[in-house]
Amino acid sequence: xxxxxxxxxxxxxxxxxxxxxxxxxxxxxxxxxxxxxxxxxxxxxxxxxxxxxxxxxxxxxxxxxxxxxxxxxxxxxxxxxxxxxxxxxxxxxxxxxxxxxxxxxxxxxxxxxxxxxxxxxxxxxxxxxxxxxxxxxxxxxxxxxxxxxxxxxxxxxxxxxxxxxxxxxxxxxxxxxxxxxxxxxxxxxxxxxxxxxxxxxxxxxxxxxxxxxxxxxxxxxxxxxxxxxxxxxxxxxxxxxxxxxxxxxxxxxxxxxxxxxxxxxxxxxxxxxxxxxxxxxxxxxxxxxxxxxxxxxxxxxxxxxxxxxxxxxxxxxxxxxxxxxxxxxxxxxxxxxxxxxxxxxxxxxxxxxxxxxxxxxxxxxxxxxxxxxxxxxxxxxxxxxxxxxxxxxxxxxxxxxxxxxxxxxxxxxxxxxxxxxxxxxxxxxxxxxxxxxxxxxxxxxxxxxxxxxxxxxxxxxxxxxxxxxxxxxxxxxxxxxxxxxxxxxxxxxxxxxxxxxxxxxxxxxxxxxxxxxxxxxxxxxxxxxxxxxxxxxxxxxxxxxxxxxxxxxxxxxxxxxxxxxxxxxxxxxxxxxxxxxxxxxxxxxxxxxxxxxxxxxxxxxxxxxxxxxxxxxxxxxxxxxxxxxxxxxxxxxxxxxxxxxxxxxxxxxxxxxxxxxxxxxxxxxxxxxxxxxxxxxxxxxxxxxxxxxxxxxxxxxxxxxxxxxxxx
Amino acid sequence: xxxxxxxxxxxxxxxxxxxxxxxxxxxxxxxxxxxxxxxxxxxxxxxxxxxxxxxxxxxxxxxxxxxxxxxxxxxxxxxxxxxxxxxxxxxxxxxxxxxxxxxxxxxxxxxxxxxxxxxxxxxxxxxxxxxxxxxxxxxxxxxxxxxxxxxxxxxxxxxxxxxxxxxx
Numbered sequence: 001x002x003x004x005x006x007x008x009x010x011x012x013x014x015x016x017x018x019x020x021x022x023x024x025x026x027x028x029x030x031x032x033x034x035x036x037x038x039x040x041x042x043x044x045x046x047x048x049x050x051x052x053x054x055x056x057x058x059x060x061x062x063x064x065x066x067x068x069x070x071x072x073x074x075x076x077x078x079x080x081x082x083x084x085x086x087x088x089x090x091x092x093x094x095x096x097x098x099x100x101x102x103x104x105x106x107x108x109x110x111x112x113x114x115x116x117x118x119x120x121x122x123x124x125x126x127x128x129x130x131x132x133x134x135x136x137x138x139x140x141x142x143x144x145x146x147x148x149x150x151x152x153x154x155x156x157x158x159x160x161x162x163x164x165x166x167x168x169x170x171x172x173x174x175x176x177x178x179x180x181x182x183x184x185x186x187x188x189x190x191x192x193x194x195x196x197x198x199x200x201x202x203x204x205x206x207x208x209x210x211x212x213x214x215x216x217x218x219x220x221x222x223x224x225x226x227x228x229x230x231x232x233x234x235x236x237x238x239x240x241x242x243x244x245x246x247x248x249x250x251x252x253x254x255x256x257x258x259x260x261x262x263x264x265x266x267x268x269x270x271x272x273x274x275x276x277x278x279x280x281x282x283x284x285x286x287x288x289x290x291x292x293x294x295x296x297x298x299x300x301x302x303x304x305x306x307x308x309x310x311x312x313x314x315x316x317x318x319x320x321x322x323x324x325x326x327x328x329x330x331x332x333x334x335x336x337x338x339x340x341x342x343x344x345x346x347x348x349x350x351x352x353x354x355x356x357x358x359x360x361x362x363x364x365x366x367x368x369x370x371x372x373x374x375x376x377x378x379x380x381x382x383x384x385x386x387x388x389x390x391x392x393x394x395x396x397x398x399x400x401x402x403x404x405x406x407x408x409x410x411x412x413x414x415x416x417x418x419x420x421x422x423x424x425x426x427x428x429x430x431x432x433x434x435x436x437x438x439x440x441x442x443x444x445x446x447x448x449x450x451x452x453x454x455x456x457x458x459x460x461x462x463x464x465x466x467x468x469x470x471x472x473x474x475x476x477x478x479x480x481x482x483x484x485x486x487x488x489x490x491x492x493x494x495x496x497x498x499x500x501x502x503x504x505x506x507x508x509x510x511x512x513x514x515x516x517x518x519x520x521x522x523x524x525x526x527x528x529x530x531x532x533x534x535x536x537x538x539x540x541x542x543x544x545x546x547x548x549x550x551x552x553x554x555x556x557x558x559x560x561x562x563x564x565x566x567x568x569x570x571x572x573x574x575x576x577x578x579x580x581x582x583x584x585x586x587x588x589x590x591x592x593x594x595x596x597x598x599x600x601x602x603x604x605x606x607x608x609x610x611x612x613x614x615x616x617x618x619x620x621x622x623x624x625x626x627x628x629x630x631x632x633x634x635x636x637x638x639x640x641x642x643x644x645x646x647x648x649x650x651x652x653x654x655x656x657x658x659x660x661x662x663x664x665x666x667x668x669x670x671x672x673x674x675x676x677x678x679x680x681x682x683x684x685x686x687x688x689x690x691x692x693x694x695x696x697x698x699x700x701x702x703x704x705x706x707x708x709x710x711x712x
Numbered sequence: 713x714x715x716x717x718x719x720x721x722x723x724x725x726x727x728x729x730x731x732x733x734x735x736x737x738x739x740x741x742x743x744x745x746x747x748x749x750x751x752x753x754x755x756x757x758x759x760x761x762x763x764x765x766x767x768x769x770x771x772x773x774x775x776x777x778x779x780x781x782x783x784x785x786x787x788x789x790x791x792x793x794x795x796x797x798x799x800x801x802x803x804x805x806x807x808x809x810x811x812x813x814x815x816x817x818x819x820x821x822x823x824x825x826x827x828x829x830x831x832x833x834x835x836x837x838x839x840x841x842x843x844x845x846x847x848x849x850x851x852x853x854x855x856x857x858x859x860x861x862x863x864x865x866x867x868x869x870x871x872x873x874x875x876x877x878x879x880x
Binding site for chain 2: 052053055056059060062064065067068069070071072073275279324
């Protein structure tokens with residue numbers, strides 16, 4: 001217990017120091033910001049006519065159909081005096097993957113689309129597991145990302161990670177994917193620490209008629225078959241139903257021999273949209289899926305290698321009511337999501353009910369407010385196994401949240417201040433405040449500069465507080481023995497069990513993020529988007545040696561004893577070189593430095609997952625160039641080149657990946673032939689991971705595919 | 713969690729009402745064919761005329777700047793009377809003329825002039841194109857038969873996005 005009090009002193013000293021340096025950084029950042037804004041404001045800014053010209057020119061470039069979809073407002077009638085909402089008006093690091101990007105990259109899984117986004121790390125662990133994060137902290141349980149499909153959270157409340165194997169829909173139904181790097185917690189809430197991924201599907205009005213798609217391939221997906229039917233119920237009400245079959249091939253191990261890690265899924269769903277003339281939109285949608293995957297494990301219990309079956313089931317139902325008001329809109333949304341996952345040492349049945357309300361109110365030409373509140377209820381039932389027990393086995397949790405955000409035009413059409421905060425109460429860490437302040441300066445239609453300071457938290461998940469691993473493996477204990485560290489009082493010869501004990505004092509991991517962005521939109525044909533960030537993390541999770549209980553047990557605990565900084569740069573440029581040729585290029589740099597609080601005693605076999613070694617879980621450099629070329633005779637030739645730096649902690653060396661697609665389409669038929677990872681037999685992208693068990697990593701191989709889409 | 717603030721790379725999602733209507737007027741020039749007789753000579757300008765109070769200024773002027781239709785330079789004319797209406801290829805009849813628009817339509821009867829307005833009942837009373845709003849979007853009615861009687865021909869693409877009105 002003496003040890004404990006020592007830790008506390010260290011802890012509080014550290015907190016004071018950190019707060020002081022944070023304050024200084026915060027103030028200098030503000031000074032820097034003000035200086036920049038003042039300097040820039042001195043430049044000639046009166047360009048209203050040019051702005052009008054730019055808007056008109058954009059409208060002239062639209063097709064008649066697109067033009068008739070443009071929402072209008074009448075400034076004289078006092079309605080929303082908003083400018084055209086476009087990328088240059090966003091004060092966050094936003095990147096949008098359009099349906100065209102998805103189609104022309106031949107994307108067959110949602111997770112794979114994210115490779116296009118700067119600042120996002122996508123790595124495959126095996127044929128059914130992805131490690132995906134933004135701005136660092138990647139891993140099989142990357143836990144600092146908020147991922148939503150049509151407003152429904154899809155990260156698991158078990159461990160805050162996303163089970164990418166079960167996420168999906170008919171990819172032809174995806175309208176766009178919006179990815180925000182950096183915190184977005186002030187609007188979206190907990191877990192939006194390092195980024196938000198918002199997958200948005202098309203309204204049923206846009207998916208009328210029938211569609212059949214078929215993909216056959218080798219190396220990745222072996223077969224995908226999708227069927228969709230869209231129709232009308234009455235003049236205002238449209239619907240679609242779809243069914244999908246998905247079969248992913250196994251990957252290879254380092255020696256090139258076939259492994260057993262395939263993924264098999266069946267999925268079906270519907271969406272109904274009613275658009276009444278009274279400015280009301282009603283949406284009702286749902287999905288159901290069933291599948292299984294295989295994985296190679298090292299059993300925690302025996303240390304033996306074995307092949308395991310993962311059974312996957314789930315469904316969700318969502319309803320949304322959206323009403324346009326004279327000076328804003330309001331949205332009421334509710335959903336229920338159920339998932340069931342069964343594998344060796346992990347059995348999780350989980351239901352989540354969520355209800356959310358938001359109201360946007362344009363007070364006048366210079367002020368806009370958006371506020372709302374929400375409630376979430378989750379219930380689960382865990383299977384306990386000899387190596388992993390959840391105490392309690394069943395648990396119900398509630399989350400209450402509210403947010404308010406205001407947009408203030410400090411200078412009409414040029415300088416916008418956004419301030420807001422989310423307030424949450426969860427059953428683990430209690431009350432959390434996640435504020436943001438953002439400033440956007442658009443001197444004219446071509447340039448946009450923004451800066452932001454935000455705080456976000458990753459609140460504790462069920463596993464952080466309640467999971468108890470019991471590891472009797474002699475091998476692990478031998479590693480402890482050989483680590484030659486000071487575990488005072490431990491009689492190593494006698495140790496036969498290592499146990500992780502729940503930590504009821506486990507806190508939220510926090511980030512304070514400073515961001516700066518610049519966008520340059522010379523013409524419709526060229527867009528440059530850059531962002532710089534500096535993040536300060538505190539209370540990061542590690543696994544620490546807690547106690548030796550004679551005669552034979554070592555106890556380890558989840559502790560918030562790590563802190564760190566990350567900084568980085570992300571660039572995206574999109575250039576329409578010619579009417580039929582588009583180039584998109586991205587570059588990201590990331591550096592993460594993690595530090596343990598003094599005196600922290602790590603547990604060797606676990607420290608590659610929970611320690612300062614996590615700074616080696618991300619590539620420093622990532623770059624990509626995509627080319628979308630439209631040829632005569634309805635042909636399309638699309639290529640993409642990716643470079644990913646080495647990921648030292650995962651023993652993955654740098655790799656270059658080259659994808660190519662040749663497409664042809666007529667009015668109702670589309671045929672694509674493609675290859676991924678063309679110039680490389682196979683490569684490793686990520687290492688082994690702990691997910692209930694010790695999951696062995698496999699390698700990505702060259703793959704080829706043929707896709708057919710027929711509309712009738 | 714709700715989806716807030718739709719943002720897009722290229723396509724504008726929101727614009728001022730008369731910016732969109734101005735671009736539609738310009739598009740009509742491209743998607744409708746006028747007979748040769750509609751022009752005094754091959755080098756005569758293509759005139760978009762606005763009769764009555766002008767709700768477009770300056771959007772329509774920006775929209776047609778440096779534009780040509782079949783080698784006719786596009787110009788915008790503001791009219792106070794019907795005196796020079798023969799030079800117009802498109803005539804936009806402003807809301808301010810709602811009281812006497814049927815008289816105006818009778819006056820230009822069968823001349824190759826595309827009549828456009830946002831006055832209620834415009835297309836049922838002999839007009840060719842009438843703007844209306846649907847869920848804040850700009851849509852329009854078109855009467856192909858009336859166009860045809862004046863020698864104008866609308867393209868299929870235009871008809872596809874329009875709501876077609878037929879008189880019995």
